[in-house]
Amino acid sequence: MHYRLPHPGQGILGPAPAIYSSQPTTLPSAFSIMPPQDPTWHMDTGASSHLNFNASNLSTIFDKRLFPSVHVGDGKSIPVTNTGHSIIPSHHRPLHLHNVLVTPNIIKNLIFVRQFTRDNNCTIEFDAFGFSVKDYLTRHILLRCDSSGDLYPVTKPSTSPIAFLSTSASTWHQRLGHPGDQVLRSLVSSRFISCNKEKTSHICHACQLGKHVKLPFHSSDSIVEHRFDIIHSDLWTSLIISSSGFKYYVLFLDHFSHYL
Ligand SMILES: [Zn+2]
Incomplete structure (x- = not known):
């Protein structure tokens, strides 16, 4: 069991592995000076449990402690005060975080990726611009979080539809190799794709060039009297x-x- 956890006071994830401890140890003095704690969850493939600094961030709390303390990247140990469950809302279905360890001294709230995909029957795809949580079977995007920094924070789903959901018919037309309207309509009616953006009368330039069987007429500069x-x-x-x-x-x- 390994953790990749923040160095005290730096707010970044340290590379050094750590393990669970059976005995809580005295906290180093550095932990007593904590930066303002951010309630945002962060995806962490190196963590071995969900960690949150504040029990009030959880939906369900129980006194049982699965572990008395956890070891972090610098070799220090931080105590676990409670265990609980939490939920990440998404536009499609809530995503569950089971058995979150409440660790008041942690700087970043961490999601144990392995447990997350197992508990929610989903996949997570990381890319240069963020990550996408997808339903394992349907491949539908349940949650999309964009980020520009070094970490993968779980940003709140915006009230406006996310990019994938608000896809126009013309975008699907371009994505799917420029099919005709009839093909697109049948894909929408079969629920393979959804076009819930306002319809605009868009004429595809590429289709005009590529599908026309007649060449355009050039304007003549001949002058006759x-x-x-x-x-x-x-x-x-x-x-x-x-x-x-x-x-x-x-x-x-x-x-x-x-x-x-
Ligand atoms: Zn086209």
Whole structure:
């Protein structure tokens, strides 16, 4: 069992491993001068239990102490006062934190990632901009937290929909390889994707270029002064035979008068 916990007074996670202690030890004097404690949870793959500095942050508290103390990164031991449960709200379903150890001297509240994924049947994907908690089976994003610092804090779900949820049809159109409206509508009706952003009449530039079977006409810079100076002609084939039995058509257009 290893911890990766803050160095006293620095507010960052130290790299040195630590283990549970069966006996509480005297706190070092450094712990008596604590920086203002931040209630934010932080994901920590190195922690071996959920830790929170304040019992009032938990939804359920019981007196039983699973461990009398925990060892932190600098080799010191900090006491455990209570154990309890907590919940992280998400737009889809609450995420449970079971058996949180209340450790008043911890600087950052830590989530034991292994236990979190097990208890909530979810996966966590870390990336350069934050992390996403996803349902293990459906892969739906339950929680997305963006961060720019060195840690992975659990930010509160905003009242406005998160980026994934407020995806417009045109964004899905681009993500899924530019399918037509009919395909997108069937994906929405089958609940594979959700487009709950306001619909805008968006014309896709890439589709216009890539799917059109006719090339665009370039504007002409020819200047004529009389009729019949330039005659444009075009021959085309109709897929449908005309009532007179014709299949081919020739058009002649006078450049000066535009008479066809
Ligand atoms: Zn397109």
